Amino acid sequence: MCLGIPGRIVAVTDAARQMAMAEVSGVRREVNVACVASAPLEDLVGKWALIHVGFAMALIDEDEAAATLDALRELGEAQEALEAMAAGDAALGERA
Amino acid sequence: MRYMEEFRDPKPAKAVLAKIAAVVDEIGATAEKPLHIMEICGGHTHAIFRYGLDKLTHPGIEFIHGPGCPVCVLPRARVDECIAIAERPEVIFTTFGDAMRVPGTQKSLIQAKAEGADIRMVYSPLDALELARRNPEREVVFFGLGFETTTPSTALSIQAAAREGLANFSVFCNHITVPPPIRALLSDPDMVLDGFVGPGHVSMVIGIHPYDFIAEDFGKPIVVAGFEPLDLLQSVLMVVEQIRDGRAEVENQYARVVPEHGNPVSIAAIADVYEMRPSFEWRGLGEIDESGLRIRAAYRGYDAEAKFGIGYGAAARVVEEPEGCACGQVMTGRLKPTGCPHFGKGCTPGMPLGALMVSSEGACAAYYQYGGARAAAE
Ligand code: SF4
Numbered sequence: 001m002c003l004g005i006p007g008r009i010v011a012v013t014d015a016a017r018q019m020a021m022a023e024v025s026g027v028r029r030e031v032n033v034a035c036v037a038s039a040p041l042e043d044l045v046g047k048w049a050l051i052h053v054g055f056a057m058a059l060i061d062e063d064e065a066a067a068t069l070d071a072l073r074e075l076g077e078a079q080e081a082l083e084a085m086a087a088g089d090a091a092l093g094e095r096a
Numbered sequence: 097m098r099y100m101e102e103f104r105d106p107k108p109a110k111a112v113l114a115k116i117a118a119v120v121d122e123i124g125a126t127a128e129k130p131l132h133i134m135e136i137c138g139g140h141t142h143a144i145f146r147y148g149l150d151k152l153t154h155p156g157i158e159f160i161h162g163p164g165c166p167v168c169v170l171p172r173a174r175v176d177e178c179i180a181i182a183e184r185p186e187v188i189f190t191t192f193g194d195a196m197r198v199p200g201t202q203k204s205l206i207q208a209k210a211e212g213a214d215i216r217m218v219y220s221p222l223d224a225l226e227l228a229r230r231n232p233e234r235e236v237v238f239f240g241l242g243f244e245t246t247t248p249s250t251a252l253s254i255q256a257a258a259r260e261g262l263a264n265f266s267v268f269c270n271h272i273t274v275p276p277p278i279r280a281l282l283s284d285p286d287m288v289l290d291g292f293v294g295p296g297h298v299s300m301v302i303g304i305h306p307y308d309f310i311a312e313d314f315g316k317p318i319v320v321a322g323f324e325p326l327d328l329l330q331s332v333l334m335v336v337e338q339i340r341d342g343r344a345e346v347e348n349q350y351a352r353v354v355p356e357h358g359n360p361v362s363i364a365a366i367a368d369v370y371e372m373r374p375s376f377e378w379r380g381l382g383e384i385d386e387s388g389l390r391i392r393a394a395y396r397g398y399d400a401e402a403k404f405g406i407g408y409g410a411a412a413r414v415v416e417e418p419e420g421c422a423c424g425q426v427m428t429g430r431l432k433p434t435g436c437p438h439f440g441k442g443c444t445p446g447m448p449l450g451a452l453m454v455s456s457e458g459a460c461a462a463y464y465q466y467g468g469a470r471a472a473a474e
Pocket residue numbers: 420421422423424426433436437438439440443449450451452453460
């Protein structure tokens with residue numbers, strides 16, 4: 001929950017709400033980009049960000065993203081983050 | 097040195113370890129008279145155990161595991177208050193998975209869910225917002241938990257709910273801040289800390305200046321660190337170099353992610369939505385002044401405490417910890433996890449008795465998880 005995970009911003013999905021699609025270890029997830037926003041928001045596309053609980057919190061370069069992802073995998077935290085994302089998706093479906 | 101194999105590239109690590117050893121020898125610290133260095137962040141605790149950094153570094157360094165695991169410091173009374181909200185029939189209670197197994201006085205969230213409460217694990221407060229949009233007839237409550245790293249996410253979610261006029265969304269706020277418990281620990285005359293490895297991702301939000309008091313008021317060095325193993329070793333080197341030189345400064349080893357003044361958008365959102373509580377209870381540490389946040393009156397409609405009349409402290413405090421539980425002593429570095437009578441017996445990650453066994457960032461869980469590998473290596 002505290003470590004976050006690197007993801008690559010692939011598209012702006014809702015500029016008014018500052019939402020963008022990020023790709024995290026092959027999984028796509030809509031994230032909030034308010035904390036790293038630049039004008040125009042489209043400039044973020046293609047960049048890497050450290051994503052904490054659905055919010056892009058810092059822009060990082062590609063090498064840093066790769067090194068961070070490696071460290072997270074070794075700690076088992078990358079898997080944990082991906083499982084949490086899947087749990088979040090499941091929760092939206094539950095009893096709905 | 098089995099742990100060395102765990103590094104993808106052991107050469108740079110070996111070089112830093114040698115430098116650390118040389119500096120520690122210069123200082124004259126030994127296993128009998130070690131330097132006490134506290135890593136504040138639970139992510140760092142986990143990494144130290146995963147890589148066996150405490151075994152690889154000079155025996156004149158002893159790591160003290162700090163209070164930086166938000167799940168571990170959540171008091172039992174607060175878990176009870178949270179379950180009281182979750183068990184209301186109109187509520188969909190949403191939480192990070194980490195919090196599910198934290199024991200309250202009677203039960204944990206996972207037990208409450210088994211008994212029928214509608215409790216759902218989510219990845220993000222944004223999932224909770226979406227649930228609120230899709231279930232207008234239900235009350236969706238998000239369990240806001242964590243240090244400054246996660247505080248902006250709930251602040252921004254509350255702002256978004258307010259903009260949308262989403263009236264069935266609220267946050268049960270348990271956000272806490274890193275600096276106050278460090279001040280409390282440093283003010284404790286029994287505590288002998290020589291320096292700190294500071295949290296990277298918390299600092300990414302707040303910057304490095306909130307730690308100035310550690311250097312200025314208490315004369316201790318602190319180095320903000322990334323959580324890759326080499327980051328940690330480099331930060332330890334920077335701490336011991338400061339000790340050797342008689343310096344006490346706030347240094348930033350993780351400048352590639354941590355800006356000196358933090359993230360302005362996050363800081364503004366936190367200030368807009370939250371204010372300090374006069375005090376907040378930390379498991380193992382007790383009440384600490386101005387260490388926890390609550391939702392400002394302007395956002396009262398999104399405050400689960402106000403909405404459900406729970407407040408802070410409706411449950412009886414201070415709730416005693418289970419008989420013989422040594423969480424408090426472990427958290428303040430007075431006892432190793434293995435020194436607790438429950439360790440590995442009544443208290444395991446599968447059935448945690450104390451909070452330090454709940455999350456992989458808790459010192460006891462880290463000891464337990466990596467203990468087997470460690471015993472084999474020794
Ligand atoms: S073993 Fe369990 S009860 Fe003992 S200090 Fe650790 S978490 Fe607390």
